Amino acid sequence: MSRLSRFEAYRFVGVRDTMRVYDCDDETQFAELSARVSEEDLVSRNQVQVFAPDDPVEARNRGFRAVAGNR
DSSP, rough: OOOTTOOOSSEEEEEETTTEEEESSHHHHHHHHHHHHHTTTTTTTTEEEESSSSHHHHHTTOOEEEETTTT
8 A cells, every 4th residue: 555655644635736636545546646746746835635534525525526446
């Protein structure tokens, strides 16, 4: 199981510029998210969002849409 540093406790991580939520337990989605975070410096730019509860339903409640393959 891979997780972003500083966000190890969260499975679902959103990106604010696209309002998409990624499932970190999905290898493909995690690879895409990791690449964006490092290439675009999303953490420093405050573009990363986590949810409590850590659930795709809560992400949808906050206006985020699932990346293809998410529930």
